[in-house]
Amino acid sequence: MTADTPIKGPTSIVNALREVVGEANVLTSLNEAAAYLTDWTRQFSSEALAVVRPGSTDEVAEVVRICSAHNIAVVPQGGRTGLCGGGVPVAGDPSVIVSLTRMNAIRSLDETGRTVVAEAGVVLETLQDAALTNGLIFPLMFGAKGSCTIGGNLSTNAGGSNVVRYGTTRELCLGIEAVMPDGSVINALTGLRKDNTGYDLKDLLIGAEGTLGIITAAVFKLFPAPSARATVFLSAASLESAIAVLNRLQDHTGGGVEAFEYMPQPAVDVIRKVFPDIRSPLENPAETGILVEVASSRPADAEEMEDGSIRLNSDVMELLADCMEEGLVLDVMVAQSEQQRNDLWRMRESILEAITESGPAYHLDISLPLAQIAPYVNEMDAQMAQLGFQPLTVGHLGDGNLHYALSAAEGRVWEELPLEGAKQKVFALLTRLNGSFSAEHGIGQSKLPVMAALKEQTQLAAMHAIKRALDPSNTMNPGKLLPPV
Structure with a gap:
């Protein structure tokens, strides 16, 4: 089979699709379509x-x-930045991939109402730049911002580092x-803040991973651009202490904490091993390292103090x-310049690549009530060490979301670990601690067995009923999100 060999499928259907979108926008050879057929993790691929x-x-x-x-999926x-397939x-389902x-296009931006209408294929960073040009921000933030698209963010109800202040994509x-x-x-796309006219179909489709329909555009909230930021890396005495500091900062700044990222020393060590040019923020190891960012749009918080510092920085310190x-x-x-701030965020956003480069690992995307974070990490780290694993954990501690990865401890062989x-x-x-096994990455294909085992059966039954009602032929992204009945 050559690179120009057709993927497979009836010519009549392909021709019908060409009539709709144009010949150049229907890819039918393996060479053209290869990048679309495999997910970012390389664990899932198909025809x-x-x-x-x-x-x-x-x-x-x-389309x-x-x-x-034709009963085609x-x-x-x-x-294509998803982590769950x-x-x-x-495999096995005749399918057409609809790339958005x-x-x-960014269809409109309303400075007065502080909203923006963007199509599903808009790259997150492009939307952020458009908002900033108008003195506003779109605060959704994570490492894949330069390549992920708004439609994908909505599909999985993406979170990221700023959820503690602004919430998820939903x-x-x-x-x-x-x-x-x-x-x-x-x-x-009215952009209304209040609209009680029946079932909220918006919230039904957000997070549905394309199983109930295809979101083609959305209207989003925008916020005033901060006039001052304080970015800090601190070493907390413990996870319990870190949560206490979070609440103190929230109270002190009127809810100004935008990010509160957990970066313990093992994670920092792996990052520095893979990226030697990244420097450790503190001279001494931070067993409970926290990257904090506080922001304010109040002009008073951007005022320069007598000692040359910015008022917000002084208040935080x-x-x-x-x-x-x-x-x-x-x-x-404390970051004293934009470069130091960028260096801290580069360190945080390098963790997934660093773990991937360091060898085999099992990645978990979990969330817990804040009060249960410390008990979970303390108990689980101890249990995993006994089994021969090295936990490599980072997380959006401000909203209780942990990316808990298991790698082989030093001297242990991954394939031999239980x-x-x-x-x-x-x-x-x-x-037992009332947590969730999927916080922000979605279910996709990879988490279907866990979904079947841990999701409450009455909730699964309701979800299946909704799926049957809206998609009785099961043609919308089948084999994702919902485990088989």
Whole structure:
């Protein structure tokens, strides 16, 4: 089979798709489609009849109608940065991948109402830049901002580092435009903050991973751009102390904490091993390292003090000095320039790549009530060490989301470690402490077994009923999110 060999599939259907989106936007050779057929993790790959790249909502709707008429699965795809296999077909199902990257227009930006309407293919960083040009911010923030797309963010209800202040993608979204499984179009881009006119279809489709329809555009909240930021890396006495510092900072700044990122020393060590040019923020190891960012749009907080410092920085440091006197904080490094701030964030955003480069690992995306974070980490780290694992954990501690990765401890061989037994312990304690096994990365294909085992059965039954009602032929991204009945 050569690179120009057609993927597979009936010529008549492919021709019908070409009539809708144009020949150049229907990819049918393995060479053209290869990048669309495998997910970012390289764990999931499959075949498709074609990769279709519509340029408008009308074209998406017509593509869906054609696929529905021929009982062909539709697999929506964004920037291909997902970690759970949600954007590639399931083997065995005749599928058409619908890539939304051509739908990349920012349709409007309302400075008065502080909203923006963006199509699903808009790259997150592009949307952020557009808002900033108008003196506003779109605060969704994570490492893949330069390649992930808004549609994918909505599909998995993405979170990131700023959730503690601004919420997840769901909380930032005021309305959507979407193509349903039968090809009909929902247009709810009014941007209203209050609209009690029935079921909230927006929230039903957000986080549904394309299993109920394809979101083609959305209207989002924007916020005033901060006039001052304080970025700090601190060493807390313990995880319990870190949570106490978070609450003290929130009280002291009127809820100004934008990020509160957990970066313990083992994670920092792995980052520095893979990226030697990244310097450790503190001279002494920080067993409970925390990257903190506080921001304010109040002009008074941006005023320069007599000592040359910015008022917001002085206020934050004043509180942290009190925390040091009380033994909650052991050491502090304050970013004195934008370069130092960028260096701290580069360190934080390098962790996934660093762990991936360091060898085999099992990644968990979990969330817990804040009061249970310390008990979970303390108990689980001890259990995993006994089994021969080295936990490499980072997390959005401000909202209780941990990325808990298991790697082989020094001197241990990954293939010889009892991973299944470790997973049982991880999920047993998580369930006991009322946590979630999927915080912000979605379910996709990779978490279906866990979904089947741990999700409350009555909730699964309700989800299946919704799926059957809206997509009776099961053509919208089948084999994702919902485990088989």
